Amino acid sequence: MEIIIPKTSTVMGALLRADYTTLWRNRRASFMVLIIPMIIVFSWKNLVATAGGAFVLSNSITLGLVAIGLMGYTNSIARDRDKGIFQRLRVSPLPLWTIMVSRLLVQLSLILLLTIIVFIAGFQLDHITMSITGYVLAFLSSIVGGAVYLGLGQAIVGRIQNPETVNSTARLIYFAFIIVGMFGELGVLGDKFKNVVDWTPYGTVKNILAASLEPVRWDNHSTLSLLLTIGYAILFTTMGIKWFKWSTK
């Protein structure tokens, strides 16, 4: 029998089908990832008048992105690596990058879903409306922001082998992002802290999302935040790729 090397598009199609099926069968877990952004949209209703709709939506989306990157992606990679699922795929005739690209495309879809749901919830619950340009730019910003947390998740799963330790570490960092990011952003922890938070991965992602939603407010601070966000994404992704091992053995 002749040797068949499958087309990359065929392989990608098969992997995507499997990964989307997995996502669908784990829809309860995905739903949990979307819960906290919804709670923020709902509970920060009173802030819309004072801080603005962009503030509420950007914080909500940022926390959703943190949850997708740190809770969803990281844990699924750690689990599949521990179970040997990647090793099984690696002995097949597929380019290795297709395994990760397929996983990332699924997460990208989840990011887009999160953004749409937050926009709809913002409109329905808080009557927040933005310009079409604002919504489109916010979509793009959520992808750039999502890359930061997917990269951070990749770095965690690269550095830590045990899936339970990965899970607890990701939860801890997620919790830190919620507490430090949200409360720091609101100024509850003082002005100095607020300034520090502004340049953390939480702050920069939140800044570019807020500025994207209201493009007329885009300024130097927003541009610097965008550059830092891209820098964080590159840094975390590089660390994640460098440290990542396909097997825990």
Added chain:
Amino acid sequence: MDSTHQSNILQVDNLNVFYGNFQAVNNVSFYVKQGEIFGLLGPNGAGKTSAFSAIEGLIKQKSGSIMVAGYDTLKQPLQARAAMGVQLQANSFQPELNISEILRLYASIYGLNLTNKMLNALLREINLYDSEDKKFGQLSGGQQQRISLAITTIHDPKLVLLDEPTSGLDPQSRRKLWSHIEAIREKGNAVVLTTHSMEEAEAVCDRISIIDHGHIIATGMPQSLIDKHRNDPEVIAVSRRGKITLEDVFIALTGEAIRP
């Protein structure tokens, strides 16, 4: 070393595998011919799985060459992997997918279009027609093994690598698996397996190599090895009930000490 390299489905030459400073495989060479079942035997930590991993492309050898169906595993990894079917020691598939989805996924990865008719035929062949909607984790050990072997051979590979395929199976499932392995040979394809069961090696392997501390210390047909070492004092000393078996030869060559 066999001089007719071209007829060999697997040709391993001077293979050296390291983990940091530890050398797991030391200058190992062997070949496997078309239609041959070859066993790689050794105690725990002898270097079997490391040699397998290098052949499968899971780890990169420090030196030496591996040719699968004429393809160099380092220079033409996709071709080499397409020519082989691999069953890993711990086989696992996405737990959210059911059996038919897993089969379709791997069929596509190997470039096959698995129609419903083909899928049903495959499921009937492995006696899992009623289980197509079950998840891999819901199957018994024997059923999981059958699925795993079906995926390993779904593309009719020239070389099938089985890492401890009968580990944890009951005698009935083990016998069934031996029949499957022999059926692969009947089709003219080659099988390389590792096992801790000397009974299995004697029953199914045409030729074996015994590997220890990363070195191959003996190669030959099971019966030839028994005959060759039958009168060795070390073999006689470890033999039980007076009959010399492959296990006696194996223990005499690799030592009685329990490996970690």
